[in-house]
Amino acid sequence: MSAPLWITATPATPNGELHVGHLAGPYVAADVLRRFLRADGHPVRLTGGLADHESAVELCALKQGRKAEEVADGYGEAITVDWRRAGVEFDRVVRPGQDQGYREFVTSLFGRLHADGVLVARTRLLPYCGPCERALYGKYVRGGCPSCGAQADGSLCRTCARPNDCGDLLGPVCVLCDTPATLRQCRRLYLPLEAHRKELAEYWDSVPMPPRLAAFRDGLAHDGLPDVAVSHPAQWGITVPVEGFEDQRIAPAVEAVAGYLLSAGQESAEAGPLQFFGIDRAAFHLAVLPALVLASGGPLPSGFQVNEYYRLGGRKLSTTERHAVWALDVLTDAGSDTLRRHVLSDRPEGRPTEFRLDELDGTRSHLHATWNAWLGRLFAALREDCAGLSPEERPGGAGWDVLRDRLDFSARELRSSYGESGFAPRRAVALLDEVVRLADDFHQVNAHQRDHRSDRSGYRAVLAAELAIACALTAWAWPVMPEGAERLAGALGVTAGGPVTAGALAGPAPGVRLAPPTGPVFGF
Known part of the structure; x- marks a missing residue:
């Protein structure tokens, strides 16, 4: 050790x-x-x-x-x-x-x-x-x-x-x-x-x-x-x-x-x-x-x-x-x-x-409009299309391979920003925001997949990909926002605070009952 x-x-x-x-x-x-x-x-x-x-x-x-x-x-x-x-x-x-x-x-x-x-x-x-x-x-x-x-x-x-x-x-x-x-x-x-x-x-x-x-x-x-x-x-x-x-x-x-x-x-x-x-x-x-x-x-x-x-x-x-x-x-x-x-x-x-109070209010609004809004849409889709369970399908969807590469890069950059030699918490916050923006863009682009009645499995693969990103955030965001990371982990049935690595991009096991919180996940 x-x-x-x-x-x-x-x-x-x-x-x-x-x-x-x-x-x-x-x-x-x-x-x-x-x-x-x-x-x-x-x-x-x-x-x-x-x-x-x-x-x-x-x-x-x-x-x-x-x-x-x-x-x-x-x-x-x-x-x-x-x-x-x-x-x-x-x-x-x-x-x-x-x-x-x-x-x-x-x-x-x-x-x-x-x-x-x-x-x-x-x-x-x-x-x-x-x-x-x-x-x-x-x-x-x-x-x-x-x-x-x-x-x-x-x-x-x-x-x-x-x-x-x-x-x-x-x-x-x-x-x-x-x-x-x-x-x-x-x-x-x-x-x-x-x-x-x-x-x-x-x-x-x-x-x-x-x-x-x-x-x-x-x-x-x-x-x-x-x-x-x-x-x-x-x-x-x-x-x-x-x-x-x-x-x-x-x-x-x-x-x-x-x-x-x-x-x-x-x-x-x-x-x-x-x-x-x-x-x-x-x-x-x-x-x-x-x-x-x-x-x-x-x-x-x-x-x-x-x-x-x-x-x-x-x-x-x-x-x-x-x-x-x-x-x-x-x-x-x-x-x-x-x-x-x-x-x-x-x-x-x-x-x-x-320090400005209006900018603090802006931070709270940002968490609601981006982080919590994306997670809200994800949990709603899982409830409607997967009966509130984690999908059987492997992560997929249009642009998933490219997104996965970008997320791998984000994980490496987060490790550098969190680590002792390159410690830069301002950079870490920016990277986390970028991850959420990428996830929400992926959600919006692939939302039309739900209309393909003949391929509902493809849409569930999209949700599985988003669940993997959400699980990653229980580790990647934990140093910055531990309270929200714990709430998110509880909703997904995983443990918060894992290593900040690309390996955290893994959703719950298929068929796990999800328990989204009734209020915001990050902030309040």
Whole structure:
């Protein structure tokens, strides 16, 4: 058996529910790859997590008059439910507030890294808000990015994705009260990435990465690898286990590495993961995580799948700013098939894309007018001409040989688009639509065969051919729209989620009683 593949999707911050940008970015795409590989018989794991101790969680709690633990637990549960409703199936989700031994593991990891000299003390300027009597870091502070000038928070810039050290922000302002911040000396613990340049450069040379990420890497390396703060003067989070820093909390970046190491498989043959994440997390995945993993002896990531931003009204979707379309609302209204297909066909690969509700409605209408309309016509014909049973005849009809060749080609192209090396979910959606169009054209062209009273067997052969295509879709469409693929498989009496191959073009055994659903097959 081939070595297991480990896939990770960046941890979600439980300061709100999932929005469609999260699903358009790492989560649905990672699940598509997992489903394809597992159906193909390849051992694969998908892991993720929740970033309970991000500053955004405590900030949300302060604004809502709640405890940070309540916010993290409540939204954490909502996020896991949204994942399930969207068909995103994790093999493991690291949950800091629930996983036994999590805090001890994080504390131990941090202590070892400090003892080994990987984490060192530095005195730097840190914004401070007098009225709030609070040191400002992460989401508590905003200002101009020192690299590009765009508005950034006290960790990184969402425009250029460059990290910052809070005190470098231009014109820092407290997010809680809008008061301009003052700068104070603060001694914190840091990960000096420049000390790991040689090891990082060797790693970067060994791992493939998309052009967008490679360009970011080159810019980061050219300008000098930064010192990254790994502790903050705060109350929310895990206490730093280092003498003199007991009033500080471990930065979420270190917790993310701990979650990564906790999720690493025990199988010796398992390589490092293929990581799915948004471009704003580039510095962490390219530099911070590899540096700490190298120091800890864990497996390094083996590849990257990076998405750009999904926008709404020209602005990046944001949970913190409540500028979002919530996944639960769309899932309730349109269903997982419609949402998954839409965000995959519009996935921000290589460039940002814009979410529009009217275009989501267009996706739902498209499924009804093409996929469901063809299947409806097919099931009606089978009921009228075959008594609702699968035909005895072998697939045939005018143009079937040519169509079969085209479908064989589609299967090969789908395998390429679903596979790790050529992963392109936008292409996969287009190919699936083409298969349905070909099937419907075949149905329409051969519909006149039904009028040949002397050759009703020929018409049943046409229906047998269409049934074979429908059966293929229970496998070919399963990575993209698993809910509809399961409904279709139930109607045909087959099992959904088989390998994406031309061999899936095989209808039910002759005489099988078909059970078409009373409602739509794909979407609702």
